[in-house]
Amino acid sequence: MPVNAQEGAVAMSAASSPYRLPGNVRPVHYGRDSVDEEFAYDAECCLLDLNIKTDLESLSFQGVVVVDLEVSEETSEIVFNAAEDIKLNAIVLHIQSQSLEKEDLQFGTDLDPQYERVTIRTRKPLLEGSKPQLTIVFGGKLSGSSLGYHSSSYQVNGTQKHCSVTQFEPTFARRAFPCWDEPAFKASYKITMVSREETVNISNMPVASEKAYTSAQATGGYGIWSTLSSAFSYLTLRKGAEPQSDIKAFSLGDGRWKSTEFETSPVMSTYLVAFANGDFKVVEDSYTSPISEKVIPVRVYTTPDGEGQAEWSLNVSKTVMPLYEKVFDVEFPLPKLDTLVANDYHGAMENWGLIIGQPNVYLMDPNKPDFNTTQRIAEVQTHEIAHQWFGNIVTMSWWDNLWLNEGFATIMGALIILGESYNIALTDRPDNFLVKPEWNSSARFLISQTSDALALDSRRSSHPIQNPVDNPNEIKQLLDQLTYAKAASVLRMLSAYVGEEQFLKGVSLYLKKHLYGNSTANDLWDGIAEATGLDIRSLMDNWITKIGYPVVTVTEKESGVIHIRQDRFLVDGSPSSEENKTLWNVPLSILTSDEIFKKSTAQHTLLDQRETDIQLDTTKPFKLNGGSTGVYRVRYSTERAQAIAKEAAKEDSIFKTEDRIGLVSDTLALAQASLSDTSSLLNVIELFKDDKENLGWTAMNDAITKLVNIFWEDEELSEGLRIFQQSLYAPIVERLGYDNQDDEAVDVKGLRTLAIARAAAVGEPKVVKELLSRWKAYNEGDESAIPADILGATFRVAVEHGGRAEWETMKKIYESGSSPATHLPAIGGMCNSKDPELIKEVIEYTKKPLRTQDFDSFWITLANNPFARRISIDYTYENFDAITERFGRGFNTMKNIIESTFGKLTTEEDATKLESFLENKDTAGYNMAVAQTLELIRVNTKWRKNATEDVKGWLDERKMI
Known part of the structure; x- marks a missing residue:
């Protein structure tokens, strides 16, 4: 520069x-x-x-x-x-x-x-x-x-x-x-x-x-x-x-x-400098640059305990590197790309030429492959490689533009490069790169990114994507779902609006103009503006500089006219006049049985004012936010919402997977905000129960889980919702069985895995019996008895329906396992006991010097066990100072502890107690998480109060309570 x-x-x-x-x-x-x-x-x-x-x-x-x-x-x-x-x-x-x-x-x-x-x-x-x-x-x-230059531990023959x-x-x-x-x-x-x-x-x-x-x-x-x-x-x-x-x-x-x-090195920022020393093993390959035809080495280093498990990561690296060169039309400027896999690491880091990440997101036992691990490794590595250009060659000027790095890498890694949902012009993908259209990255993106982003951004304690920051405590807290997922979702919305080809052309112009320099969001907008001829700065300003997002309310007037209005969406109710000042430029993307109205054919697709009328044939099925590409909620009348859901449930519906996911997500959010009955959510799920697609079911399962969690201390409703879930998942398991077939689509395999795990979690007798039988064979030495995809579900069932012997076996598997294929399932098993004494032992176990990423996994998994929640909460209160001393200077562990431990509480008493307890504590490194968790507890409390009789009546009508 x-x-x-x-x-x-x-x-x-x-x-x-x-x-x-x-x-x-x-x-x-x-x-x-x-x-x-x-x-x-x-x-x-x-x-x-x-x-x-x-x-x-x-x-x-x-x-x-x-x-x-x-x-x-x-x-x-x-x-x-x-x-x-x-x-x-x-x-x-x-x-x-x-x-x-x-x-x-x-x-x-x-x-x-x-x-x-x-x-x-x-x-x-x-x-x-x-x-x-x-x-x-x-x-x-x-x-x-x-943090900084630090040690990472691993085991070799029992020696650290x-x-x-x-x-x-x-x-x-x-x-x-x-x-x-x-x-x-x-x-x-x-x-x-x-x-x-x-x-x-x-x-x-x-x-x-x-x-x-x-x-x-x-x-x-x-x-x-x-x-x-x-x-x-x-x-x-x-x-x-x-x-x-x-x-x-x-x-x-x-x-x-x-x-x-x-x-x-070329010029770069300090945060991208990297070095490492150890007994590293390596696998290596290369790719040929499509621009210069240079042969660039790519390698993956591991510690000895991860040897033999990095081939898939290497395959991803060598395949996506030339794709990025084509997309950006900028050659990778370094002579090599290495990746190091090490324990005691938070996620992955895009250091220029030396990516570093933890085993859970990079290693896969080739003898125990499973789809979720395959997809996770591909997504993480593709994200980090995107940074080699977007963030490393061109770097944000200051941390308030961190979202520029992370949001863009997320959309590239989770959507554009891995999928073909936008018909990106990269037809020469190598045959050995197992990324197919059936991954449906567009639908997966809604679940893994947009859903969580919208949930967090609907709270008053949210923050703008581009948030002013000053000190290091503020900066590290920006590494959240808003910086990653909302930013990526907003960029996806822009890409859908201007067209992906033009969007990526603008990105290429931006990169070329600022090579080896620093930039701001306006520089990116100017590049896309040059490619599209649109005023991108004005279009995008409020999406990144203002907190929140809108809900678009649809009111049907006389035949052929709908009235639409935008207001800020808040999950705890209607915004005040002060909170409702922002007007967003909302791409409506109205999907009808005829076509998606595009800007080139209709002037009213961009809502840039408070409200307006639109001519529309309401006798035909229609839905706003077609493809769910927009970052907003849509609220219809009860009758219209039901009609859209019925249409979406048809096999030949014009509404595809992304639309069904969007309907479930919107219906859940409106119920949480008491803008619709919670029974409406249950009705939608009941309508979609014959869905054959894994991602549609994943969205429904996430919604059901959130509903179940607000009633976790209500025995009657918990039992009714358990029976309802059995009625949903048992037929899928009965239809699909337990074992994957080589020629099956990944979607079928994913749905099988989900259905078995959920049916087992809600105690479906046939599924529990089958998994216990497989556990017995596995424990007697037949590892082939449990496919990798259902290992986690089986381990959890073994401990839940077993006792100390099963728990001790899980601990042994965890301590001896070097592969994430058994490592994470063993943590899940240890944390899934109903026995208070074993739960306390898990908590005591976390006092050991565990790998950093494992502590987070233990704590978050314990929070997902309703029998462990109150025990974990009591322990956290009693040992808070010791926990803070241990993790207070860490990356985001205290944030994870606060959110996971207290985030599922549902009473005002709990909120008041936590607020009072933390009042005199130094929470400077995670004060955002504290505010967001306190608000979430109060949202949960309000939702539970408003939904109790409604849900009880719905379950009673179906003889489930």
């Missing part, structure tokens, strides 16, 4: 914020590719770079970084980021381009742990255009925090081993090395790693050279250490400390060591 353009991006930062860095001094390069004779370092020392020495035995690291800087405005201060996690041992300041005496370069420093900033104040000002260089010596511990990995998004690079830790401060990197000889080092770029690292290099026999120990500008940063007479270099313990030098 041109220097002046990047300076502009930095200058636009909130200069007055104590959390933000001034833009007058910026890094150009971390590491030195040339040696200045005046300030000579010995090239053999390998310390001209961002140099990290990792010791996996002591779980510590040491580092030296040389940063080339550029001064754009005269200043006497250099300000950069460093967190307390790293100890800064020494700083050397040197200037090549400004004539100063050595004594003029003396400086003082301030270390501000609250704002994670270090300020160097020089005796004489640094002139505009000068190019200082900082050399900083630092070190730290490889903690298990899953460690590797080290990075997680720097959003503001955790400063926990690993001193840096300018904001996305607009892009710089290039020259990284060298020193490690034990038997380990493997990987980073963003390919290895340039690797050689032995000797004790002479480590103990000061070369220029860097003598320069530091006698430097005119050296000082210690710890208050009260006397300057050291000698600077210790990298200390080497027993064993043999090596240094691995990596090629210099």
